[in-house]
Structures are given as C-alpha cells and as structure tokens.
Amino acid sequence: MDVKTNTNEEVLIDKFNRVVDYVRLSVTDRCDFRCVYCMDEEMQFVPRAQLLTLEEIARIAQAFTELGVKKVRITGGEPLIRRNVIKLFEDIGQLPGLDELVLTTNGSQLTKLAQPLKDAGVKRINISLDSLDPEKFNRITRVGELQNVLAGIEAALAVGFEKLKLNAVILKNRNHDEIIDLVRYASDRKMDISFIEEMPLGVIGDHDRAEAYYSSDKIKSDLEQEFTLVPTTETTAGPSKYYKLNETGTRVGFISPHSHNFCEQCNRVRLTCEGRLLLCLGQEHSVDLRKILRAYPGDMDKLKQAIKDSMLIKPKGHDFNLTEKPIIFRHMNVTGG
Numbered sequence: 001m002d003v004k005t006n007t008n009e010e011v012l013i014d015k016f017n018r019v020v021d022y023v024r025l026s027v028t029d030r031c032d033f034r035c036v037y038c039m040d041e042e043m044q045f046v047p048r049a050q051l052l053t054l055e056e057i058a059r060i061a062q063a064f065t066e067l068g069v070k071k072v073r074i075t076g077g078e079p080l081i082r083r084n085v086i087k088l089f090e091d092i093g094q095l096p097g098l099d100e101l102v103l104t105t106n107g108s109q110l111t112k113l114a115q116p117l118k119d120a121g122v123k124r125i126n127i128s129l130d131s132l133d134p135e136k137f138n139r140i141t142r143v144g145e146l147q148n149v150l151a152g153i154e155a156a157l158a159v160g161f162e163k164l165k166l167n168a169v170i171l172k173n174r175n176h177d178e179i180i181d182l183v184r185y186a187s188d189r190k191m192d193i194s195f196i197e198e199m200p201l202g203v204i205g206d207h208d209r210a211e212a213y214y215s216s217d218k219i220k221s222d223l224e225q226e227f228t229l230v231p232t233t234e235t236t237a238g239p240s241k242y243y244k245l246n247e248t249g250t251r252v253g254f255i256s257p258h259s260h261n262f263c264e265q266c267n268r269v270r271l272t273c274e275g276r277l278l279l280c281l282g283q284e285h286s287v288d289l290r291k292i293l294r295a296y297p298g299d300m301d302k303l304k305q306a307i308k309d310s311m312l313i314k315p316k317g318h319d320f321n322l323t324e325k326p327i328i329f330r331h332m333n334v335t336g337g
C-alpha cells in the first residue's frame with residue numbers, strides 16, 4: 001500500500017490567524033476557449049520563456065506540502081493544454097503529506113486525458129459547463145465545441161473519479177434560463193454543481209458586467225421553483241455555500257463573491273504561471289517565487305522561507321465592485337480560478 005506521510009509539522013498561518021492549507025497552481029494562462037467573462041477577444045499571453053517549467057512548478061508544490069498544505073488544485077488558463085502536463089500531475093500526486101490533488105478544466109481534453117489523470121492520482125475534477133445549447137455554448141466560449149466537452153464529461157464519468165463537479169458562471173440574458181437544465185444534467189450523472197457569480201477580473205470587451213450580473217440569490221430562487229433546497233452544514237474548505245436537493249440528492253453550491261464575501265475563512269493562495277504567488281484573488285499582494293527559484297537553484301529552505309514570509313502580506317480580504325472599472329487588471333486565466 002502506498003502510505004504517504006509528512007513528518008514535517010510546519011503550517012502556514014497568516015496575520016489574521018487563518019491557516020493556509022490549499023494552493024492553486026496555474027500552469028498556463030493560455031486556453032483553447034475565450035470565455036466572454038474570463039478573457040478579452042484579443043489576449044496577450046505570457047511569453048513561453050517566462051513560464052515556470054513543470055519541474056519548477058513541482059518544486060513549489062513540494063515546498064507547499066512541506067509547509068502543511070494538504071490540497072493542490074491545478075488550474076489555468078486551460079491546464080490540460082500545457083505540453084507534458086500529465087508528468088506534473090504524476091510528480092505532485094506522489095508528494096508526501098498531500099491529501100488531495102484536484103483539477104479545474106474546461107473539459108475539452110478529457111476524452112484523451114481522463115484516464116492518465118486518474119492514474120496520476122487526481123481525485124476530483126471541476127469541469128466548467130455554462131450551457132447545454134451548442135450555439136449558446138459557442139457564443140459564451142467564443143470558440144468552444146459543446147460536443148467535445150460533453151464527451152469529455154462522459155469519459156471522466158467512465159473512468160470513475162471520487163467526485164466530479166460542474167462549475168457554471170451565470171450571466172443574465174446569456175444562460176440564466178439554463179439553470180434548471182444544468183442542474184438536471186448534473187443530477188442525472190450524480191455530479192455536484194456550483195454556480196458562480198461573475199467577478200470583475202480584467203477588462204473584457206464583451207459585455208457590461210453590472211448588466212450581466214445574476215445573483216446567487218436569484219439563481220437559488222429560480223431553482224426553488226422546481227426543487228426543495230436544504231442547506232447543508234458540511235464545510236468544503238472553499239467559498240461555496242452548499243444545498244442539497246431533496247428530489248435528487250444533488251449538491252448545489254453557490255460561489256457568491258458579491259452577495260456573500262468569503263474572505264474570513266480564506267485558506268488559500270494562488271500561483272500564476274510565471275511564478276507570482278498571489279495572496280488574494282481580489283488584491284495584488286504577491287511574491288515572486290520564480291526569482292527565488294532561479295536565484296537559489298535547489299535551495300528548498302530559501303523557497304520555503306519566502307512562502308512563510310508571504311503570510312505576513314496576505315490581506316484581510318477584498319471587495320468587488322461591478323459598477324466601477326476593474327481595479328484588478330489580471331484576467332481570471334492569469335489568476336488561476
């Protein structure tokens with residue numbers, strides 16, 4: 001049996017006494033989609049030479065697990081389009097002390113990668129799916145093919161992960177009329193689903209974010225026309241508030257950065273594909289870990305010290321305001337959602 005132990009007792013605690021035990025690693029800012037809420041139509045991506053190598057990302061993951069981090073999420077951009085990314089999953093998957101290796105993906109590559117991901121130790125996958133209508137799906141993603149993603153979801157179901165969850169960003173007059181259909185699709189496949197309020201990250205040309213705002217409360221009341229929602233008490237170490245549907249047993253989550261701020265329980269930090277460690281989704285406080293890695297190659301203590309020091313600048317929280325110009329110019333594909 002493969003027993004993973006971490007004899008190191010270190011933990012990361014910030015100035016506000018929050019334990020940080022979860023890191024999200026963005027392995028690329030590139031993507032095969034151009035979702036209208038995430039990216040502008042024309043995007044400048046990070047030059048390849050500035051990206052962390054897969055070995056550097058694995059090393060940072062190792063440093064975090066030695067500092068008590070239990071959960072690593074691989075994200076992007078679209079993480080599964082990075083060349084040889086499975087090797088990274090394999091390397092992180094066998095780190096001592098890690099409880100969970102999870103992934104967020106748009107699903108486009110899952111028909112070929114679901115099995116290798118499972119083999120590498122991925123337990124749970126969040127798959128983004130905003131529409132079940134091929135045309136609407138194509139309008140929201142600008143270039144995505146719904147059939148590919150649906151086939152990817154079926155491939156992941158067939159492989160048998162511990163948990164598969166759908167993520168849907170709901171925009172007024174784009175896909176708000178599909179909330180019930182999306183829940184039925186998830187229920188039929190015994191998947192959970194989370195609805196996400198759009199966040200003002202980066203300038204997007206497509207729509208006015210304030211006009212497209214569709215609140216979690218509104219989504220909930222739409223669902224209550226069809227289902228009985230029972231609040232669950234379980235915590236998922238995340239910002240989602242969960243309900244169970246009496247009729248189907250499906251868990252429905254709401255990620256509500258506008259209507260319900262989730263900073264007080266924040267347990268996470270994010271690494272960009274260039275190696276910038278972001279201490280808060282909605283603020284710019286950060287530390288350049290690539291600089292440390294390259295200045296002191298092979299020096300794990302230096303890397304760990306930089307991560308420990310970063311806890312001193314993790315901000316208390318953030319406030320998003322949809323009616324003002326974005327104060328965060330990073331797009332979500334850079335941040336690693």
Ligand code: SAM
Binds near residue numbers: 168199201
């Ligand atoms: N490409 C992968 C995907 O789409 O799942 C992973 C990266 S994507 C940035 C991660 C999540 O962020 C997706 O569920 C996406 O819908 C969400 N997202 C992107 N931009 C957003 C925004 N401005 N507000 C809220 N959620 C956003």
Ligand code: SF4
Binds near residue numbers: 033
């Ligand atoms: Fe790509 Fe994900 Fe952003 Fe859509 S949300 S453009 S799939 S990174």
